[in-house]
Amino acid sequence: MNIAVVVRQVPDLIEPLEIAPCGTAIDLDAASFILNESDDHALEQALLLKEAGGGTVTVVALDSGDVDNTLYTAAAKGADALIKISQQDHAPRSPRTAAARYAEAVKPLGADLVLVGVQAHDELDGALPPFLAAAMGLPYVGVIRGVRAATETGAVIVCKEFPGAVMAQVRVKLPAILGILGADQPPRYVPVSRIRAAMKSAQLSECEAAAPQREPLVSVVRLVPPAPAARAEMLSGSEAEVAARIADILSAKGLVK
Amino acid sequence: MTTVESHDGKRLLEQLGASDYGKPPLGCMQCGLCAATCPLGPAMELPPRKLILYAAAGNLEPVLSSPALWMCVACYACSKRCPRGIELTEGLWPALRDAAMQAGIQPPAELQETFQNVLKYGNVLGKSPRQRLDWTKGLDVRVLDLSREPRPVDVLWLVGCYPSYYPRNQVVARAFARILTELGVSWGILGARERSPGECDRMFGEEGLFETLVEQNRELFDKQDFGKLVVLDPHAFRALQSFYPRFGAWYPVQHYTMFLAEHLEQLRPLIVRPVEAVVTYHDNCCVGRRCGCYDPPRELLQLIPGVKLVEMARNRDDSLCCGGGGGGMWLDAHIVAHGGQRLSDERVRQAAASGADTLAVSCPYELSRFEDAAKVTGLEERLKVRDIIELLAESMELGERSVS
Numbered sequence: 247m248n249i250a251v252v253v254r255q256v257p258d259l260i261e262p263l264e265i266a267p268c269g270t271a272i273d274l275d276a277a278s279f280i281l282n283e284s285d286d287h288a289l290e291q292a293l294l295l296k297e298a299g300g301g302t303v304t305v306v307a308l309d310s311g312d313v314d315n316t317l318y319t320a321a322a323k324g325a326d327a328l329i330k331i332s333q334q335d336h337a338p339r340s341p342r343t344a345a346a347r348y349a350e351a352v353k354p355l356g357a358d359l360v361l362v363g364v365q366a367h368d369e370l371d372g373a374l375p376p377f378l379a380a381a382m383g384l385p386y387v388g389v390i391r392g393v394r395a396a397t398e399t400g401a402v403i404v405c406k407e408f409p410g411a412v413m414a415q416v417r418v419k420l421p422a423i424l425g426i427l428g429a430d431q432p433p434r435y436v437p438v439s440r441i442r443a444a445m446k447s448a449q450l451s452e453c454e455a456a457a458p459q460r461e462p463l464v465s466v467v468r469l470v471p472p473a474p475a476a477r478a479e480m481l482s483g484s485e486a487e488v489a490a491r492i493a494d495i496l497s498a499k500g501l502v503k
Numbered sequence: 504m505t506t507v508e509s510h511d512g513k514r515l516l517e518q519l520g521a522s523d524y525g526k527p528p529l530g531c532m533q534c535g536l537c538a539a540t541c542p543l544g545p546a547m548e549l550p551p552r553k554l555i556l557y558a559a560a561g562n563l564e565p566v567l568s569s570p571a572l573w574m575c576v577a578c579y580a581c582s583k584r585c586p587r588g589i590e591l592t593e594g595l596w597p598a599l600r601d602a603a604m605q606a607g608i609q610p611p612a613e614l615q616e617t618f619q620n621v622l623k624y625g626n627v628l629g630k631s632p633r634q635r636l637d638w639t640k641g642l643d644v645r646v647l648d649l650s651r652e653p654r655p656v657d658v659l660w661l662v663g664c665y666p667s668y669y670p671r672n673q674v675v676a677r678a679f680a681r682i683l684t685e686l687g688v689s690w691g692i693l694g695a696r697e698r699s700p701g702e703c704d705r706m707f708g709e710e711g712l713f714e715t716l717v718e719q720n721r722e723l724f725d726k727q728d729f730g731k732l733v734v735l736d737p738h739a740f741r742a743l744q745s746f747y748p749r750f751g752a753w754y755p756v757q758h759y760t761m762f763l764a765e766h767l768e769q770l771r772p773l774i775v776r777p778v779e780a781v782v783t784y785h786d787n788c789c790v791g792r793r794c795g796c797y798d799p800p801r802e803l804l805q806l807i808p809g810v811k812l813v814e815m816a817r818n819r820d821d822s823l824c825c826g827g828g829g830g831g832m833w834l835d836a837h838i839v840a841h842g843g844q845r846l847s848d849e850r851v852r853q854a855a856a857s858g859a860d861t862l863a864v865s866c867p868y869e870l871s872r873f874e875d876a877a878k879v880t881g882l883e884e885r886l887k888v889r890d891i892i893e894l895l896a897e898s899m900e901l902g903e904r905s906v907s
Contacts (some may be wrong), residue, residue: 260624280623366791435615437604438622439711 247301247395247420249292250357252348252378253285253320255311256368270466272368274337279311281319283364290429292361293324293392295402299395301358302326306351308344310337315441321448322440328448333405335454339462345377346457353382357421359402364388364425375425375448387418388425511602512563514556519598525582525590531555535579537591537663542824542849546842547571551581551591554599554839567603570709570841572596573611577706577829579792583820591795593706593745596829610707613833618709620714625698626664627832635695637667638666638673646682648694649727658683658690659729663736664699665867668849671865672875679735679759685899690733696723700734700741702789707830721752721764731755733762735872737789737866744794756781758790760865761788764799765847770806774803776896777809782894783859784812785850785873786822787866795820800865803891807898815857822849827868847876854886861887 257263257277267272267388292303305320305328317328331351338344352360360382367370372388379386392405396417404424406414418424479486496502513529520527530639531552549557549571557566566572575596582592589595604610610618620629632760638644649659660683666676683690701875703714703794724732732754734740735867743756763770782804790796797819804812817823824831826846831838835845862873 260629261633408739434607435604435609435618437601437709437711438618438715439601440605442711442715
């Protein structure tokens with residue numbers, strides 16, 4: 247099975263995010279970037295499928311943030327090919343543009359299966375995977391927690407999660423796009439010596455994005471930083487006083503009678 | 504994933520024998536002193552002796568897949584006592600762990616996170632590099648950030664991950680800044696640019712990560728004009744003293760106990776206030792057992808009026824490890840899950856049995872490890888855990904109330 251994996255760079259929340267002077271966007275110049283967590287799971291799932299049944303894994307990313315490092319790490323983990331999409335006009339302003347650019351790079355691969363994280367923490371709506379499916383004219387199933395090859399060729403069995411942790415096994419005919427929430431096992435650790443070796447030996451092919459920027463269908467009017475919550479109340483006094491105060495609080499909140 | 508070839512075991516030991524880490528492991532005569540001296544040996548499915556036995560027989564697979572592989576806390580007891588001079592701690596264990604990871608065997612999850620933190624952020628705690636200077640907030644002495652204002656200094660102080668970020672250790676960092684200033688030494692730090700020297704990563708077999716850190720730190724250090732590096736962390740001392748030169752990166756370095764002991768005469772008139780305490784000192788493994796440096800920390804403690812120094816039954820080269828080295832800081836759960844004990848719990852009992860009311864330490868890991876252990880063992884009321892720096896600062900009237 248030949249698999250393409252779409253991976254995205256997202257702002258690292260280790261640094262406090264700042265609003266850009268325009269007031270309608272995050273200041274990405276001040277941010278550092280990491281691999282989107284569910285895309286990391288998509289990569290892991292692809293590697294597991296390859297290990298179980300052979301084939302190839304091609305990882306595709308838009309050029310932003312720390313993307314080279316992400317791609318070489320993927321190679322160190324076992325990805326066979328790396329594609330970086332360069333963009334003259336910077337990062338896409340909408341998931342539709344991003345989807346169009348990924349589609350340009352992924353379509354020629356003729357992959358049996360395209361895996362992508364079901365959402366990203368800078369795009370919780372999870373709009374990219376269905377837009378990508380539409381741009382490629384392929385079926386899409388999202389919120390997937392595990393994938394295995396079906397007994398017949400040309401299909402996979404996926405585990406799809408529904409609200410209330412209800413799980414369904416779904417047979418999906420290939421080719422298809424799957425939005426991965428979690429792989430069958432946590433993303434693997436790869437020693438840094440392997441990543442360093444991949445940086446020297448792995449081939450990173452670059453292609454130029456042709457799809458023009460499309461304005462988002464919705465626009466941000468204003469971004470507001472979260473208001474600091476009320477500070478915790480520190481209880482002081484003797485053990486008996488503190489215990490009485492805790493009992494009062496629990497009772498006032500209706501937690502004990 | 505790579506498979507483990509049976510012949511790899513002997514080859515690995517041969518390669519190790521050809522390196523300059525102690526005597527060749529293939530010279531092992533299976534006496535078992537390593538297994539008997541290892542504080543976690545009884546809990547290990549494969550103690551050090553058997554690791555060598557299996558590997559030498561070409562049977563590497565059970566060695567690399569054993570949970571025992573991730574139980575060494577780098578206390579150097581086996582290396583110290585091996586009659587054949589085999590360097591198990593710095594040679595054998597890291598090489599086997601590296602081989603396991605290269606073969607696709609996953610290290611415990613807690614360690615994966617620690618490695619990622621060091622690679623991404625340059626510190627083990629996974630904190631923002633921009634917050635590295637948070638410990639200086641409210642400090643009453645000037646801290647020179649050499650990464651912003653380069654200038655020649657006597658001492659380039661590597662503050663370290665825990666003293667930079669962890670509130671309990673920040674108290675110690677501030678006290679050390681005051682002591683350095685009081686001594687009239689010219690000193691500076693690398694501020695937000697400082698990165699972990701990477702000792703625990705190397706001891707844990709993450710050689711590639713360690714190499715990356717050596718490169719990054721070299722670039723940082725070579726931009727600065729300093730007399731010597733001074734570190735609070737004994738692990739950082741060991742890395743800079745012994746592992747960095749293997750990459751051609753040689754820097755004069757001292758653990759702070761060595762540095763301050765060289766300044767005993769300057770310190771003496773500054774030590775004014777008595778600290779009434781019965782103190783026992785815990786020899787950390789890197790500066791103590793590995794480097795044989797036992798007197799400087801005791802000389803510093805004896806300088807303080809009021810301090811009565813007592814020894815634990817196990818001291819100096821027989822000191823019991825706190826369990827935090829070689830990645831052990833993050834592996835308590837793994838070690839306990841596989842039948843081991845938290846060595847810090849046993850160590851605080853030994854400290855209390857010595858009659859001491861204060862356990863003095865000189866390693867950033869030990870403050871939290873021993874304070875936690877004192878709580879768990881019910882000794883919290885009887886035994887205070889304090890860094891030597893805190894005791895000195897109190898006597899120099901430079902201290903602040905410890906947060907705990």
